[in-house]
Amino acid sequence: MATINKKLSLGQSLFSEEIRISYKGPVDGKIITYLGDYIGVVNTLSEKATKKLFKIFFELAENISKYSSEKIKLKNGKEVGAGTIILKETVKNFILVTGNPIKNEHLIPVLENSKNINELDHSELREYKRSVRRENKDENHSPNIGLITVALTSGNPLDLEINPIDEKTSYFSISVKVDK
Amino acid sequence: MENIHIEGSHTNFFIPTVDFNSETGYCLLEGESFLEDTIEFYDPLIQWLEEFTTEVKNPLTFEIKLTYFNTSTSRSILDLLNIIKDYEEDGGEVLINWYYDEDDIDMEEDIEDYMLDTGLEIEMIPFED
Numbered sequence: 001m002a003t004i005n006k007k008l009s010l011g012q013s014l015f016s017e018e019i020r021i022s023y024k025g026p027v028d029g030k031i032i033t034y035l036g037d038y039i040g041v042v043n044t045l046s047e048k049a050t051k052k053l054f055k056i057f058f059e060l061a062e063n064i065s066k067y068s069s070e071k072i073k074l075k076n077g078k079e080v081g082a083g084t085i086i087l088k089e090t091v092k093n094f095i096l097v098t099g100n101p102i103k104n105e106h107l108i109p110v111l112e113n114s115k116n117i118n119e120l121d122h123s124e125l126r127e128y129k130r131s132v133r134r135e136n137k138d139e140n141h142s143p144n145i146g147l148i149t150v151a152l153t154s155g156n157p158l159d160l161e162i163n164p165i166d167e168k169t170s171y172f173s174i175s176v177k178v179d180k
Numbered sequence: 181m182e183n184i185h186i187e188g189s190h191t192n193f194f195i196p197t198v199d200f201n202s203e204t205g206y207c208l209l210e211g212e213s214f215l216e217d218t219i220e221f222y223d224p225l226i227q228w229l230e231e232f233t234t235e236v237k238n239p240l241t242f243e244i245k246l247t248y249f250n251t252s253t254s255r256s257i258l259d260l261l262n263i264i265k266d267y268e269e270d271g272g273e274v275l276i277n278w279y280y281d282e283d284d285i286d287m288e289e290d291i292e293d294y295m296l297d298t299g300l301e302i303e304m305i306p307f308e309d
Contacts, residue, residue: 029216047281048285051248051284054248062252129293130297133255133297145251149251152289
């Protein structure tokens with residue numbers, strides 16, 4: 001848990017000026033669209049950088065909603081994935097961090113995919129995204145096209161951290177930078 | 181063949197505006213696309229386009245003015261464009277215009293990638309936000 005806290009910069013820095021958005025809980029469409037819109041409000045980035053941050057946020061938040069093994073039942077009876085979303089601002093960039101527990105069977109393709117992603121340059125990533133989209137396999141067992149989009153949009157490597165919770169589940173967090 | 185009109189909205193999800201007209205052959209997809217069930221939304225559009233290109237067979241103008249779409253949507257857009265490509269190869273008259281924010285480099289690359297994937301000529305039309 002200590003590692004997760006470090007990763008998410010929770011603790012002392014939670015209330016510092018660095019944190020622009022901090023959310024923990026169920027991630028459904030309402031929360032995603034609300035926080036997504038809020039990204040445009042809390043930053044002073046150029047329109048270009050705001051669009052990038054917006055796109056990355058949607059993909060990462062959707063991943064929590066789909067793949068988090070922590071499910072929360074809403075009043076309408078719908079079960080949605082839960083997780084943590086932090087948007088931090090530094091002098092040079094914005095850093096979006098998401099974290100959620102995930103079943104290991106979902107984690108393996110994510111890890112394989114992320115390793116590939118971080119080894120590819122921009123044009124190779126575009127080709128990789130096209131090939132994954134063309135194949136259009138079952139999303140649970142194919143490379144996550146959302147993460148490829150995140151890496152392409154960010155222009156920076158994906159920073160992943162995995163901490164085992166038990167034999168079947170791990171805590172997965174991902175940190176992505178967007179240059180100002 | 182019935183037309184399809186869906187008024188776009190920006191609430192709990194982002195629903196794009198859809199205007200598919202079988203009499204004029206003008207099809208518009210506009211706004212933002214982030215849906216609760218992407219397949220449920222796009223399947224009728226895909227079926228409509230299949231019917232138009234196999235039965236109506238009039239000239240088709242397909243215009244995309246999406247300012248945002250998620251990756252689930254990107255698969256459905258590819259399905260729509262593949263149908264248009266098949267139609268073009270069968271002799272159908274096709275014009276595709278894709279409007280995008282001139283500052284949105286990622287969108288520009290997306291359009292280029294769709295051209296590579298489908299072999300379609302897409303008219304890329306930048307606009308100022």
